[in-house]
Amino acid sequence: MKILLLLTHSFPYGSGEDFISAELKYISGFDKVFICPCSREKDAIQTKPIPDSIKCMPVSRTDLGKKEYIRLLFYPCIAGEIFRLMRTGRLQCSRVHEMLFFMRNAREIYNGLKQSVNINQDDEVLIYSYWLYDAAAAGVWLASYIRKMGVKVHQVSRAHRFDIYSSLAHYDYLPMRRWLFEHIDHIYPCSNDGAETLRAEAGPYAEKISRSYLGTADHGYGIVSQKPFHIISCSFISPVKRLNLIAEALQQANFPVEWTHIGSGPLEQQLRDAAKKFPQNVSAEFSGQKKNSEVLEYYKKNQISVFVNVSSSEGIPVTIMEACSFGIPVIATDVGGTHEIITNGVNGFLLSKDFSTQEFLGLLRRIYEMDESDYRAMCVNARKSWEKNFDAAKNYRSFYSGLAALT
Template structure:
């Protein structure tokens, strides 16, 4: 049985913190290959069996790295660049993506020479179905006994969210990975329908395993009892999150006293605040809390009344933010995109909006929840907490996943 695992990511994301925790419980040795991040460093230092190799993970654009990237430049990369020229998609950003694919391969080759020469058999897990999955695919031929897997979210396969998807790279991953684990069934099925079947790629390596999340605080969130309706959203202020739609929806509500709290910042933060100021409604109060760490969000849910959590994105995997709200019994309102319909059920734990709702539809869902009887609202809250516990509690899901990687369980 394999006792060592290598986790590889070309960028930090909060979900990696949980993955390190669960991997460390299942494997004797865990190596994390990822650019430096303070939160990752803090978590890794707490665990004796985790080694954080951030110095090796250098994605800076400089002459040295450009030369290194060229040493592994292959026909697949050339094909992608030629296609980009043909489709007039060559940009600086696109070329950096190609560069990062090549550099991921360089970084991985160097690390593999170090760790594979040491004792023990290894499992390799790419935390994204992109650069790092491709890098593992490139080195597979040199390490026949290495078992390689990849997680797949939505960004890596959603054409609407990511215009720099490289499907030639995906084909190489299909040919060389043991399994690709999608975090959403809807996203996986859309990927199969739109790409795998059309290009006759193998689909027997695709499975669904939810990431889930952790409930960090004891207790549940309470609903408002003073006649106000308190709405919370938590996301980066970027186009895909469509926060402007929430503001437009609030503009259609004149008969309810609403307090909307947004957690998160981003490039649209100031313009969204300016848009919100133009509402000029006495019944609407808006709080922009800006960037907060994850612990703050969990603490907020148990120390403040929240009547609904809202997500109006036009593209998602399965948002961890929805899971976190549900963990504390908060009803959710979300657009029917990505895996949202796998977690939000109409009149059960909230409301599922259409994929591209008008502001009036969003406003109607807020009004409907506000006008529910106290008992019905309590049922929504109870159902939210139960759905989280049954299907999205990482303390149940992820130990099972890592047991699967070790070979203790069969992949389904």
């Protein structure tokens, strides 16, 4: 029997990881599929539906006992990681502490998985971690445990943003990378930029890394037009999203703009306060947190002129894929793999990471004043870019066909 174990952070519980939903309907080639949320809050409730054919198997984590934690300190892989840090001149107490914290979490996840998973001798197992982080490390141990039972097992992992770029991590350090590269059979970053970054880091294991785009469902064209000029953004309101820069630009706008932001977060009140300084020709609506289905329904039923994303860091934003699928042009910062979906002047515009508010405002005005035929061409190109590379049906069927072939 072919078994797929999909290791998530908390999906289908709590908030976040909404984009996993898009691929579940395309899972094929397996007799049993289990979603294993590895780090859900104890009181979390299931917030996302999953197909009846897929079972949810939450991982019960308990703190490592003192004896097990001491044994963990003497694992050869940890000694190897410390030696690698020494050899590369990156050994610091802070990084060793981060690595031990990471491995403790991974071991707790592994212990929970080992208790939950029921494998028979004639099974074939694929462990699929959605993130190249602690659950992937737990998967390495789980694969070894299953293999010792005489069961055929493979392990793969996706990688997105924080689990690719060490510059985003505490102490500029992602723990146990070489160990993960060595033991995971294949790694699928979500962008070419991410793939190049991981290959440069993976050394002799670079051939294990292949770019695999995510995708979004087809909901058809939206109601896209320049007038009234309606810009939309959709994200968690956090420092990395830099929504304050949108607000600062709109405080200087001298043409009519309607701004809608979908999402909430710790900086929401600051954003609302900034919007109070908008001139009379600019309005703002903060819609709060919405389910992904509600966001897509909004795009379908409301007139939108342009989607904006000014993050300082990204993988390839699923929110941009969604906007393009509706034929909405995009203004976005050229970070991570964003340039793999947005071509400057074709389906939107790219800003440098450290753009000025005047540059951003200038691009808004450029779209606002664009000839209607040019604007329509940009809308068509947005849709075409989605059809070519980010259609969920094409991407996920291909992805799962490849996974099924591994077992």
